[in-house]
Amino acid sequence: xxxxxxxxxxxxxxxxxALGLAVYGWTCARRPHLAAPWRRVFQSRAALASGAxxxxxxxxxxxxxxxxxxxxxxxxxxVLDLALGHLRERGEKTYSAPLATRxxxxxxxxxxxxxxxxxxxxxxYGGSHLQDEADATRDIAWLALRGLLxxxxxxGAMFLMIGRFMKRRSPQVPWGxxxxxxxxxxxxxxxxxxxxxxxxxxxxxxxxxDVLFQALKSIRTSLVIGTLTTLVLLPLGVALGIAAGYFKxxxxxxxxxxxxxxxSIPGVLLIAAAVLMMQVVIDRNPEWFATAAQRADFRLLxxxxxxxxxxxxxxxxxxxxxxxKLSQLEYIQAAHAFGVSNARILGRHILPNVAHIVIxxxxxxxxxxxxxxxxxxxxxxxxxxxxxxxxxxxxxxxxEMGRExxxxxxxxxxxxxxxxxxxxxxxxxxxxxxxxxxxxxxxxLVTA
Amino acid sequence: xxxxxxxxxxxxxxxxxxxxxxxFALFFIVNTPNDMARMHLGVKRVTPxxxxxxxxxxxxxxxxxWNEKSAGVKRLTDTxxxxxxxxxxxxxxxxxxxxRDIGEEIGARMGPSLALAMPVFLVGLxxxxxxxxxxxxxxxxxxxxxxxxxxxxxxxxxxxxxxxGGQYVAAKLWNLVPISGYDGGxxxxxFVILPVLIGVVSxxxxxxxxxxxxxxxxxGRDYVRTARxxxxxxSVVLFRHVLKNAMIPILTGAVVVIPLLxxxxxxxxxxxxxxxxxxxTIDAIQAQDFAVVRSMVFIGSVLYIAGLLLTDxxxxxxxxxxxxx
Numbered sequence: 077x078x079x080x081x082x083x084x085x086x087x088x089x090x091x092x093x094a095l096g097l098a099v100y101g102w103t104c105a106r107r108p109h110l111a112a113p114w115r116r117v118f119q120s121r122a123a124l125a126s127g128a129x130x131x132x133x134x135x136x137x138x139x140x141x142x143x144x145x146x147x148x149x150x151x152x153x154x155v156l157d158l159a160l161g162h163l164r165e166r167g168e169k170t171y172s173a174p175l176a177t178r179x180x181x182x183x184x185x186x187x188x189x190x191x192x193x194x195x196x197x198x199x200x201y202g203g204s205h206l207q208d209e210a211d212a213t214r215d216i217a218w219l220a221l222r223g224l225l226x227x228x229x230x231x232g233a234m235f236l237m238i239g240r241f242m243k244r245r246s247p248q249v250p251w252g253x254x255x256x257x258x259x260x261x262x263x264x265x266x267x268x269x270x271x272x273x274x275x276x277x278x279x280x281x282x283x284x285x286d287v288l289f290q291a292l293k294s295i296r297t298s299l300v301i302g303t304l305t306t307l308v309l310l311p312l313g314v315a316l317g318i319a320a321g322y323f324k325x326x327x328x329x330x331x332x333x334x335x336x337x338x339x340s341i342p343g344v345l346l347i348a349a350a351v352l353m354m355q356v357v358i359d360r361n362p363e364w365f366a367t368a369a370q371r372a373d374f375r376l377l378x379x380x381x382x383x384x385x386x387x388x389x390x391x392x393x394x395x396x397x398x399x400x401k402l403s404q405l406e407y408i409q410a411a412h413a414f415g416v417s418n419a420r421i422l423g424r425h426i427l428p429n430v431a432h433i434v435i436x437x438x439x440x441x442x443x444x445x446x447x448x449x450x451x452x453x454x455x456x457x458x459x460x461x462x463x464x465x466x467x468x469x470x471x472x473x474x475x476e477m478g479r480e481x482x483x484x485x486x487x488x489x490x491x492x493x494x495x496x497x498x499x500x501x502x503x504x505x506x507x508x509x510x511x512x513x514x515x516x517x518x519x520x521l522v523t524a
Numbered sequence: 525x526x527x528x529x530x531x532x533x534x535x536x537x538x539x540x541x542x543x544x545x546x547x548f549a550l551f552f553i554v555n556t557p558n559d560m561a562r563m564h565l566g567v568k569r570v571t572p573x574x575x576x577x578x579x580x581x582x583x584x585x586x587x588x589x590w591n592e593k594s595a596g597v598k599r600l601t602d603t604x605x606x607x608x609x610x611x612x613x614x615x616x617x618x619x620x621x622x623x624r625d626i627g628e629e630i631g632a633r634m635g636p637s638l639a640l641a642m643p644v645f646l647v648g649l650x651x652x653x654x655x656x657x658x659x660x661x662x663x664x665x666x667x668x669x670x671x672x673x674x675x676x677x678x679x680x681x682x683x684x685x686x687x688x689g690g691q692y693v694a695a696k697l698w699n700l701v702p703i704s705g706y707d708g709g710x711x712x713x714x715f716v717i718l719p720v721l722i723g724v725v726s727x728x729x730x731x732x733x734x735x736x737x738x739x740x741x742x743x744g745r746d747y748v749r750t751a752r753x754x755x756x757x758x759s760v761v762l763f764r765h766v767l768k769n770a771m772i773p774i775l776t777g778a779v780v781v782i783p784l785l786x787x788x789x790x791x792x793x794x795x796x797x798x799x800x801x802x803x804x805t806i807d808a809i810q811a812q813d814f815a816v817v818r819s820m821v822f823i824g825s826v827l828y829i830a831g832l833l834l835t836d837x838x839x840x841x842x843x844x845x846x847x848x849x
Contacts, residue, residue, distance in 0.1 A: 333538065333539070333542065334542075336539055337539050337542035337543055337546065338546075339828070340539055340543060340824075340825040340828040340829055341543055341546065341547075341821055341824065341825055341828075342784070342787065342820070342821065342824035342825075342828070344790055345805065345809075345817060345820055345821045345824060346546075346821070348809045348817065349547065349550050349551070349817055349821065350550060352809070352812055352814075352817075353550050353551070356559050356560075356563060359563075360559065443679075443680065447682050447683070450682050450684055451682075451683065451684065451791060454684060454791070455790065455791075455806055455809060455810075456806075456809060456810045457809060466682075470682075470684055470688075474684075474688060477688065477691075477692060477696075482692075487688065491681075491682060491684075491685045494682055495680055495681055495682075495685075498679075498680040498681075498682075499676065499677060499680035502676050502679060502680050503676065506676070
């Protein structure tokens with residue numbers, strides 16, 4: 077079997093970002109003054125537990141960002157698609173409840189006697205290995221137990237292998253919280269994966285796709301939006317904010333004018349207008365994209381760029397104030413007196429002194445962006461409808477709220493995964509802020 | 525004071541021109557009138573005549589910024605930029621895609637928007653400040669800790685969940701209120717109560733946490749120590765001194781949004797079928813009706829600038845030390 081690797085734009089950027097983070101982590105580990113705030117961050121239990129959860133999400137997202145193609149077909153598949161191929165391929169006809177053996181809707185089925193009756197037909201894959209549906213509960217319990225056992229063994233093995241090593245290396249870090257979080261995650265993932273061999277753990281959606289698989293695919297979209305947007309936002313916010321505060325005068329006036337103007341346009345409307353425009357451009361140039369996945373990927377990238385372009389104002393304003401304050405300090409005045417060039421002062425003195433604000437802003441923005449994606453997709457200016465995301469999942473499921481019995485599983489899955497991701501991100505961001513914010517240390521201010 | 529207000533109003537003009545230039549660039553340069561015509565008429569099988577006719581009907585058959593064929597002032601005024609963007613300054617919005625006048629539509633939809641947004645704002649502010657004061661009063665106890673945990677959890681839930689969940693439980697399961705719709709007069713209360721409740725609840729998490737930080741920051745100041753030192757009870761310190769002094773940061777955040785209440789809430793209005801400006805905007809976005817989106821962008825910017833001005837003026841009310849003369 078031959079593979080041709082395919083690199084989508086967002087794949088490349090996401091991996092570059094991961095690489096950048098790894099390099100940053102490596103640098104931090106070798107420089108005590110850079111590592112100190114992170115050491116403070118990782119003294120909090122919440123940071124460790126939420127960090128472990130985020131790490132799991134990131135691993136899933138990165139696995140979903142390695143795309144390849146098998147030559148006869150032109151469609152891209154990610155490593156996650158291949159690993160969970162059984163989930164992707166076993167589609168049903170339409171809705172089915174979680175762990176159901178029968179379809180949600182009645183259909184004409186041919187009875188043994190040659191007559192047709194209207195009944196709920198058996199699912200093609202969900203529980204189809206059972207001869208008798210009465211065995212379903214026992215089978216589910218058995219599979220769940222098996223998954224739980226495998227998880228327990230995996231967790232135990234990991235703990236024995238690296239648990240003591242990590243404890244010895246950095247004893248002041250409360251590793252227990254991370255291990256507990258990992259145990260909870262594995263206790264959910266093990267049974268789910270084990271059950272997914274024969275069942276649709278979270279049911280199927282309107283066209284019969286497995287909801288669990290969709291939720292897992294949505295993670296990548298959220299990560300892309302939450303991280304790549306900051307990649308656009310950071311250079312703009314940092315460069316313009318510092319320039320305004322440091323150079324003052326007409327530079328300050330122009331930059332202040334620019335961000336007041338951008339700020340005064342209602343955010344959603346500006347984003348909506350920009351996205352609609354880009355949509356027209358994309359529709360006009362279908363020859364740019366070889367496959368639907370590439371087009372969806374391009375739209376996702378553009379959405380990140382637009383979100384970044386419209387939301388750098390807050391960071392810029394913050395950094396402007398900070399740079400204004402810093403440029404009055406004695407050591408900067410002294411640098412001026414010694415004839416140090418502006419570029420050098422900015423690079424050596426100002427930038428390192430606002431780095432903590434940048435890091436705090438970056439982690440704080442993540443959760444807001446993940447939540448915003450769902451809202452934007454609902455408004456119709458979010459990701460491409462072909463991209464699986466929490467927003468598109470909610471949007472599709474919302475239309476079925478009126479049905480009886482209610483189709484709740486798609487909504488529940490999307491909201492649950494989104495909640496866990498955003499909660500972990502929020503907790504982690506709080507810990508980062510507490511670790512990096514100098515006011516917390518000096519003034520003893522409690523800002524949990 | 526009057527001179528200050530005048531200066532601020534004058535300063536608003538270049539900003540509004542900038543806003544107009546941005547929207548103009550987005551709507552007419554990235555996406556030319558020809559593209560707009562093609563999109564509205566359907567991408568396939570469009571004759572050039574049909575496009576010309578569409579443009580003529582809507583006044584898009586002029587040059588963008590500079591009209592060579594006209595003479596005198598008309599060279600500037602007989603252009604799309606002047607007709608479509610500069611006329612917004614006179615609040616002349618022109619017709620929407622369905623030929624209805626946007627100005628009239630906005631006037632009619634302001635009421636329902638306010639009926640929803642105003643209670644959400646007022647009740648939300650009261651509830652958030654109350655919770656924040658309680659957490660600040662019981663700071664560094666389990667009550668405070670779990671309050672913050674609850675806030676973070678509530679912040680992490682998508683607004684869509686509050687809306688969909690609330691709608692399902694209150695309207696469908698318990699049949700307490702109608703699922704969606706709107707009616708004028710006193711009857712509006714029946715339709716508005718659930719969206720208001722949802723709006724308030726979805727804001728509690730971030731709101732009360734934010735105010736709690738403000739209160740705690742205020743409680744680290746010297747005057748608080750003085751107040752305690754002279755023997756005031758903790759509750760008196762909190763309600764008499766801290767609350768009053770925290771009004772400035774609270775006002776900064778709150779007053780700025782008051783004018784924007786007119787814009788309505790995009791999500792809640794469209795979920796609950798309230799015919800306000802929020803649902804108007806969403807419908808326009810989904811129908812790609814640029815005339816409406818353009819007008820709403822302009823109104824939103826005007827209201828935002830008005831909010832900034834109001835914020836500055838409100839400082840003088842709560843803090844007599846601040847003067848603008």
